[in-house]
Amino acid sequence: MNRLAVELPGLSLKNPIMPASGCFGFGREYARFYDLSVLGAIMIKATTLEPRFGNPTPRVAETPSGMLNAIGLQNPGLEKVMKEELPWLAQFDVPIIANIAGSTMEEYVEVAKHISQAPNVCALELNISCPNVKKGGIAFGTVPEIAAELTKLVKEVSEVPVYVKLSPNVTNIVEMAKAIEAAGADGLTMINTLLGMRIDVKTAKPILANQTGGLSGPAIKPIAIRMIYEVSQAVSLPIIGMGGIQSAEDVIEFFYAGASAVAIGTANFIDPFVCPNIIAELPTLLDKLGIGHISECTGRSWKKGERSVYCGA
Amino acid sequence: MNRLAVELPGLSLKNPIMPASGCFGFGREYARFYDLSVLGAIMIKATTLEPRFGNPTPRVAETPSGMLNAIGLQNPGLEKVMKEELPWLAQFDVPIIANIAGSTMEEYVEVAKHISQAPNVCALELNISCPNVKKGGIAFGTVPEIAAELTKLVKEVSEVPVYVKLSPNVTNIVEMAKAIEAAGADGLTMINTLLGMRIDVKTAKPILANQTGGLSGPAIKPIAIRMIYEVSQAVSLPIIGMGGIQSAEDVIEFFYAGASAVAIGTANFIDPFVCPNIIAELPTLLDKLGIGHISECTGRSWKKGERSVYCGA
Amino acid sequence: MKRENMVIVRHKQLAKNIYEITLSGHLVEEMNEPGQFVHVKVSSQANPLLRRPLSLCHINKKACECTIIYRKEGIGTTLLAEKRPGETVDVLGPLGNGFPLDAAAKGKRALLVGGGIGIPPLYELAKRLVEKGVAVTNVLGFQTKETVFYEQEFAAFGETYVATADGSYGAKGFVTDVINEREISFDVLYACGPKPMLKALEQAFPHKNVYLSLEERMGCGIGACFACVCRVPGSETAYKKVCSDGPVFKAGEVVL
Amino acid sequence: MKRENMVIVRHKQLAKNIYEITLSGHLVEEMNEPGQFVHVKVSSQANPLLRRPLSLCHINKKACECTIIYRKEGIGTTLLAEKRPGETVDVLGPLGNGFPLDAAAKGKRALLVGGGIGIPPLYELAKRLVEKGVAVTNVLGFQTKETVFYEQEFAAFGETYVATADGSYGAKGFVTDVINEREISFDVLYACGPKPMLKALEQAFPHKNVYLSLEERMGCGIGACFACVCRVPGSETAYKKVCSDGPVFKAGEVVL
Numbered sequence A, B: 001m002n003r004l005a006v007e008l009p010g011l012s013l014k015n016p017i018m019p020a021s022g023c024f025g026f027g028r029e030y031a032r033f034y035d036l037s038v039l040g041a042i043m044i045k046a047t048t049l050e051p052r053f054g055n056p057t058p059r060v061a062e063t064p065s066g067m068l069n070a071i072g073l074q075n076p077g078l079e080k081v082m083k084e085e086l087p088w089l090a091q092f093d094v095p096i097i098a099n100i101a102g103s104t105m106e107e108y109v110e111v112a113k114h115i116s117q118a119p120n121v122c123a124l125e126l127n128i129s130c131p132n133v134k135k136g137g138i139a140f141g142t143v144p145e146i147a148a149e150l151t152k153l154v155k156e157v158s159e160v161p162v163y164v165k166l167s168p169n170v171t172n173i174v175e176m177a178k179a180i181e182a183a184g185a186d187g188l189t190m191i192n193t194l195l196g197m198r199i200d201v202k203t204a205k206p207i208l209a210n211q212t213g214g215l216s217g218p219a220i221k222p223i224a225i226r227m228i229y230e231v232s233q234a235v236s237l238p239i240i241g242m243g244g245i246q247s248a249e250d251v252i253e254f255f256y257a258g259a260s261a262v263a264i265g266t267a268n269f270i271d272p273f274v275c276p277n278i279i280a281e282l283p284t285l286l287d288k289l290g291i292g293h294i295s296e297c298t299g300r301s302w303k304k305g306e307r308s309v310y311c312g313a
Numbered sequence C, D: 001m002k003r004e005n006m007v008i009v010r011h012k013q014l015a016k017n018i019y020e021i022t023l024s025g026h027l028v029e030e031m032n033e034p035g036q037f038v039h040v041k042v043s044s045q046a047n048p049l050l051r052r053p054l055s056l057c058h059i060n061k062k063a064c065e066c067t068i069i070y071r072k073e074g075i076g077t078t079l080l081a082e083k084r085p086g087e088t089v090d091v092l093g094p095l096g097n098g099f100p101l102d103a104a105a106k107g108k109r110a111l112l113v114g115g116g117i118g119i120p121p122l123y124e125l126a127k128r129l130v131e132k133g134v135a136v137t138n139v140l141g142f143q144t145k146e147t148v149f150y151e152q153e154f155a156a157f158g159e160t161y162v163a164t165a166d167g168s169y170g171a172k173g174f175v176t177d178v179i180n181e182r183e184i185s186f187d188v189l190y191a192c193g194p195k196p197m198l199k200a201l202e203q204a205f206p207h208k209n210v211y212l213s214l215e216e217r218m219g220c221g222i223g224a225c226f227a228c229v230c231r232v233p234g235s236e237t238a239y240k241k242v243c244s245d246g247p248v249f250k251a252g253e254v255v256l
C-alpha cells in the first residue's frame, strides 16, 4: 500500500505534494534538479489566452517570513503552452493541473476549453484572483455570484475536473466556497496570496513597481490554516491546501485543518529540492504520529473523537 | 520645535508613538520599566461594561514572524477601569485612548458615555472586531452599515473624539473606512489582527483553546501597510497605524503609507522598552532621511512629486 | 526585572534533548527566589518572535552566573541548543514569584516533587532549604531512562527517588506512586511539573501545605497581556496570572 | 547547479561596509564563468526568507574555494557579516551566464568598468583575461574614499583608474568621465554596476563590443518565477530573465 497515494477528482496522485502555480514555471528549471516524476502533480504557471509580459520590475519584495510578488501573470499564452510546454511535460509520469486566468469570463472559457484537451492536463485550477475588466476591476474571487458564474461557464466547456482557487482577500471565505460548490466545482485550492505592500524607507516609494503585490510564504500559513479549517467543515469538496508550507510537519498541519493534498509555492525558491524532500520525509513522520495513511489526517482537527497518538520523544 | 509632536483630533501628542490596545494592559507592568510620560499616548486594554474573564487557555500561539492571540477581551469592566485604572494612569503626563468593546450596540454606547468622561481619556477607540451577538455573531467591523451605525451612536454620547479601529478581515477596507467617515468618526486606527489558526502536529488539535485567534506581529505588516496606503488616499480622516511595528524604520514606513501616528502592540512583549527606544531613535532617523518633522512623512508614498532624500551611506 | 544580553559561559548536554546552559551578567544580582523564571529571546530575528519562559535552576551570585536546564522541543529551544559559549542571549527577568522558603521552618521536612523539565527550579530550592536547615526529600519523575538528569545533584541535598513512566530506570510509575509506596512524610510539599502531576498531588494532600509551580503559554511574561491567566476557585471573573502572580501558587489558590 | 552548505574559511572587512568572504565546498567544482553568481541563504529560519544573489569574485579551483565581496546593506547581508569562519552558509549555484571570455581574443585590449559593489565579478574576469593574453584596463567607480576596495588587486592585472563620486579619492566623477578624459581605447568592454552607469556606457559606445551585467530583485534565481525579467527591444511580450539568461547581456540585447 502506498501510504501517500490520494485520489481526487481527475487526479490519481502517488503522493499529495505538488508545486503551486507560478512558483515552478512549467517545470523546466526544476527538472535540472530532480526527476519531476516523483511529484504528486504539477500546477503550472497561470495561462492566459494571449502571451503576457506582466508588470514592470521590481516584481518581488521580501517581508518578515514572507514575500510579495507582482509578476502580473507573465506567460507565453495558450498556444505556446499547448504546443511547447505541455508536450515537454508529457515526458514525466506526473499529472498536470493547468492554472488558468483571464480578464473576462470569455477568456477563461476559451483557455479552459482548449487546455483541458491536452492529454496530460488532468484538472484545471481557476485563478479567480484576477481583476475582472468588465466589472470595473473587481476581482472575480471576491464576489460569490461572479465566482459562481465563472465556475459554471468553465465547467460547461472543460474536459477535466475544475478546481477553483480561492482568494483569501475576502470577508467571508465560507460563503465564497459554498457558492462555488453550488456552481458545480469539483474541488477547491486555497489560498492564493494576500494583498500586501512594502515601502522603501530610503526612497519613500513602494518597492514593487506595481505598488501592491501578493503576500506568500510562512507568514500567511496561520491564515491559510484557519480558512481551510472553516471551509472544509462547510463544503464537501476536496481541498488542495497551500500557503507557507515549508516542511513535512506543515503538510500534516494542512491535512489536519482539512486539506486532502497540498501545494508548495514560495518554498521552492528557498530550496529547489523542497518537494522531493518533503515527499521523502512524510512516511517517517506518519510513523512518528502513528498514522497509517496520510488521508486519515484530513480534517482531524475538527473530526470528533479522533486524536492522533504521538509516539515521539 | 519638537520634530515628533503631532496633533490629531483630541490628541496633542509629544510624539506619535503609543502602545496598542491589549498589549500594554493598563500600563502598570510597563511603568516598572520606564516612565510612561515619555509615550505619545496609551491605548488601554479593551473595556466592556461588565468584567470579563475571556477565553480558556492556551490563549497564545506562535507563528512565523507572528503570534496568534485569543484573549477574549478579558478586562475588569467599566466600573473598575473608571475607579482604579484611569485614576492610576492620571499620575503620568500622557493622554489615554480608551479602547471599548461590546456584544451589543447598547453596550458600546454605555461604555463610551461613561469612559469618555474620565479626565485623562482624550479619545475613544472603537474595537469593532467583536462579534455582534444580536446579528448572529457577525463582527461589527465586517459590515459597513453596522459599523457606521455603531459609530453614529457612539459619537452621539461621547465627550471626546472617536476613532474607529478597522478589522483587516474584510474584502474591501476602503468601503468600510468611507462608511465610518460618513458616520462622523474623527479618526481611524488600523489594523486589528487577522483571523488565523495553528494546529499542533502532535495532538492534531488547534493550539488555541478558542481554536482561532488574531494574528499580529511583523508577519502582518505588509497587509497593514497596503490597507493604510489604500484608505489614506480614500478618506480624509487621520490614521493611527499599527501591525507589526518593531523599529523606527517601520514607523516611517507606516507614515509613508499614510499614517499620522502609530501604535505598537506585539513588539512590547519582545522588548518592553520598544516604545521609548523607538521614540529615542526617530530624530536620528529623520536626520538620515533629510526630513525635518515627522508629519512630513505622512502619505509620502502616494503624494506626487515628493521624494525623500536619503543621505545615508 | 531587567533586560540584558547575557553571555553564555558554559553549555552542555545532560541527557537526551536536555541541556544545561550557564549565563553570566548583572541580571544575576536581581535573582533571589528559587522558582522564578527568565524570559529568553533566542534569536535577534522576528522568527521565533516571542521569548521563551525558562526557570532558574541555579543562582550563583558570587560568580554572577545563573544556570538553566531546558529540553530541546521546538524551534526556540532548538536554536538555543545551537548557541556556543561566548555568544549572548537576550534575557528579561527575573520574573514571577518563586517558592516561599518561609513555608518550611528550620528542622522541618520538605518534599520536593519534580516531573521532567519541571525539575530544574527545585534544585535552587533544595539548595536554599538545606542551607536554612530544612530536611529535604526529592522525588523526580521522568519519561524514560535516557532523559534522567541531576539525580546526583539532588542526592547531595537529601534522599532522592527517581521514577520513570516506562520503568527503564528507578521505580516504574509516577511520582505519586513513589510517595505512596515509600510512605514519605513531610511538612511542606513543593512541586513543579506537568499539570496532571500537579493535580494528583493537590488531590492527594488536601490538608497539607502544598506549593505548585504552573506552566502556561505566555505572551509578555510580565502581566500585561492576559495570556497566562488561570481561574480562582468559586468565581466567574477572578483570575491570577501565571507569569506575575505565579508561577508558584499555594494549592487551592487557583483552579488547575 | 547544486545546493551545498559551504564552509566559511575566511571572512574579513575590506572597507566601510564592504566584506570579503571565502567559502569552501564541492560547489566550486561547478564554477566556471566569471560573472556567474550564487544564491545564498543566510539564515536557517524563515526570516530573512529569500536567498541573496551574490557574484563570484574569485574562483580558486585548486583550493576548492571561492570568494565573494559584498556590501552590508539590509537584513540579509547584515546577518551574513556576523558569521564566523567554521560556520556554514547555504549556497545554491553557480547560476546564470557570465562574461564571455571568447569575445576578447589574445592580444586584444579589454576595458573592465565596475561601479561599487558591481566590481567584484570583474576580478575573476580580469584574471582570466590576463591568463589568456588579453590586455586589461580597469576603471573602478566608488561613492567615496571609505568604500574603495581591491584597487591593488586590479592593478596587478593592468592599468587601473579609480574614480569617486565625491572626489575624495582618485578622479572626481563617474567612470565615464575617466574613460573620456583618459581617452581609453579598447576592443571589448565588460561592465557591472548600477543601471545608470550601464546605460551611460551603452550609449557612449554604440558601435563597440560591450557586455553588461545586470541586477534585478530575484525570487528563485533559476528562471522559474519570472521575477527578474527585462524587455527585449522592439517587442511587447519578448523578455529575458536576468537570473538564467543573464546576468550578463550584450549591449542592446535587452532594454536597460
Ligand SMILES: Cc1cc2nc3c(=O)[nH]c(=O)nc-3n(C[C@H](O)[C@H](O)[C@H](O)COP(=O)(O)OP(=O)(O)OC[C@H]3O[C@@H](n4cnc5c(N)ncnc54)[C@H](O)[C@@H]3O)c2cc1C
Pocket (backbone or CB within 6 Å): B061, B062, C037, C048, C050, C051, C052, C053, C054, C055, C056, C068, C069, C070, C071, C072, C073, C074, C075, C076, C077, C078, C117, C120, C121, C214, C215, C216, C217, C218, C247
Ligand atoms: C514559568 C515557566 C517555566 C519554565 N521553565 C522551563 C525550564 O526550566 N526548562 C524547560 O525546558 N522548559 C521550561 N518551560 C517550558 C518552556 O517554556 C517551553 O518548553 C519552551 O517555551 C518551548 O519553546 P520551543 O520554541 O522549543 O517550543 P515551540 O513549541 O516551538 O514553542 C512555540 C511557542 O509555544 C510556547 N510553549 C511551548 N511549550 C510551552 C510550555 N510547556 N510552556 C509554556 N510555553 C510553551 C513557547 O514559549 C512559544 O511561544 C517553562 C515554562 C514556563 C511557563
Ligand SMILES: Cc1cc2nc3c(=O)[nH]c(=O)nc-3n(C[C@H](O)[C@H](O)[C@H](O)COP(=O)(O)OP(=O)(O)OC[C@H]3O[C@@H](n4cnc5c(N)ncnc54)[C@H](O)[C@@H]3O)c2cc1C
Pocket (backbone or CB within 6 Å): A061, A062, D037, D048, D050, D051, D052, D053, D054, D055, D056, D068, D069, D070, D071, D072, D073, D074, D075, D076, D077, D078, D117, D120, D121, D214, D215, D216, D217, D218, D247
Ligand atoms: C546577479 C546579482 C549579483 C549580485 N552580486 C553582488 C555582489 O557580488 N556583492 C554585493 O554586495 N551585492 C551583489 N548583488 C546585490 C545583492 O544581491 C543585494 O545587495 C542583497 O541581496 C541585499 O540583501 P540585504 O538582505 O542586505 O538587503 P535587503 O534590502 O534587506 O534585501 C531585501 C530583498 O531585496 C533584495 N535586494 C536588495 N537589494 C538588491 C539588489 N541590489 N539586487 C537584487 N536584489 C536585491 C534581496 O535579495 C532581498 O530579497 C547582486 C545582485 C544580483 C542580482
Ligand SMILES: Cc1cc2nc3c(=O)[nH]c(=O)nc-3n(C[C@H](O)[C@H](O)[C@H](O)COP(=O)(O)O)c2cc1C
Pocket (backbone or CB within 6 Å): A020, A021, A022, A023, A045, A046, A069, A071, A073, A099, A126, A127, A165, A191, A192, A193, A215, A216, A217, A218, A220, A242, A243, A244, A245, A263, A264, A265, A266, A267, D219, D225
Ligand atoms: C512568484 C509567484 C507567482 C505566482 N503566480 C501564480 C499564478 O500564476 N497563478 C496562481 O493561481 N497563483 C500564483 N501564485 C500563488 C501561489 O500559487 C500560492 O497560492 C501562494 O504563493 C501561496 O503559497 P506559498 O506560500 O507556498 O507560496 C504565485 C505565487 C508566487 C510567489
Ligand SMILES: Cc1cc2nc3c(=O)[nH]c(=O)nc-3n(C[C@H](O)[C@H](O)[C@H](O)COP(=O)(O)O)c2cc1C
Pocket (backbone or CB within 6 Å): B020, B021, B022, B023, B045, B046, B069, B071, B073, B099, B127, B165, B191, B192, B193, B215, B216, B217, B218, B220, B242, B243, B244, B245, B263, B264, B265, B266, B267, C219, C225
Ligand atoms: C495579546 C493581544 C491582545 C489584544 N487586545 C486587543 C484589544 O483588547 N482591543 C483591540 O482593539 N485590539 C487588541 N489587540 C490588537 C492590537 O491592538 C493591534 O491592533 C494588533 O496586535 C496589531 O499590532 P501589532 O502587530 O503591533 O501587535 C490585541 C493584540 C494582542 C497581540
Ligand code: FES
Pocket (backbone or CB within 6 Å): C217, C218, C219, C220, C221, C222, C223, C224, C225, C226, C227, C228, C229, C241, C242, C243, C244
Ligand atoms: S504572559 Fe502576559 S500576562 Fe502573563
Ligand code: FES
Pocket (backbone or CB within 6 Å): D217, D218, D219, D220, D221, D222, D223, D224, D225, D226, D227, D228, D229, D241, D242, D243, D244
Ligand atoms: S529570479 Fe526567478 S526567474 Fe529570475
